[in-house]
Amino acid sequence: MEYGSIEREIHVDASPEVVFEVVSRPEHISQWWTDDADFEAAPGAVGEFVWGDRAVVSPMTVVQVEPPRLFSFRWCYSDGKVAESLLVTFELTPSGTGTRIRLTETGFREMGWEAAKLAQMYREHVEGWDTFVPRLGAYAARLVSAP
Template sequence: MEYGEIAREIYVDASPEVVFDVVSSPQHLARWWPDAARFEPAPGAIGEITFGDPGAGGKAVPFTVVDAVPPRTFSFRWAHPADRPATERNSLLVTFDLRPSGAGTVLAFRETGFREQGWEAAVLEQQYREHVTGWDHFLPRLAPYAVTLQVRP
């Protein structure tokens, strides 16, 4: 099995503008993925996403916006050490590419950078599998949430 990339494609019955907001705005992101998010959706912005309550075993994860091109692309690096800038050697890159399709949007998701971390084989496999499980849980929540925001004529 190759542990270099996780890729998914989903159809969302909402416009690219709505889907872009859902993947790039902290308040929308927190409705389908982390419990909380704090960042500006602009290239170079640094923030964090939080899973659970950090005071009770939850975790705050560093988050750096790489690219934001409404309504086409949003990407970020995450899971890097909080005291260091995100690079391809210390973080994972998530990219959401959006393209119109009929009345909705096809969202192409990619997470890369696993091999670049320099992890030993067992850690690489464990991290990759954990992320696959996580994205398989969270990504299906995105489309139904986006539909609730879509204004129909």
């Protein structure tokens, strides 16, 4: 297996402006992905994603912010080195009355993991995005349909 990147694409019945908020603001991310998040949506901003009662805390760094079409961040640092981390990118494209969301996560081979750990981490992230990308779509759709 290559382990180069993970790509997921979905269509959401919400505008790119709404979807951008959903993927780039901590209060929204904590509704579909993490239990908590703390960061500013500005290039170079440092923050964190939190799961459980701080059982898992993952530092992150915002890379690109181009409302309402692109948001990316690095996370899963190797020994605190941002350059040796995974890059997650959300590309948002208007599609009819909604938005096509394309998520890409890259950098697995660059992490320097031995083969078994690389395979395990890649598999865990595939399973994670298979769960959380549909949640992202459902959450965004709920936001625009709520009275």
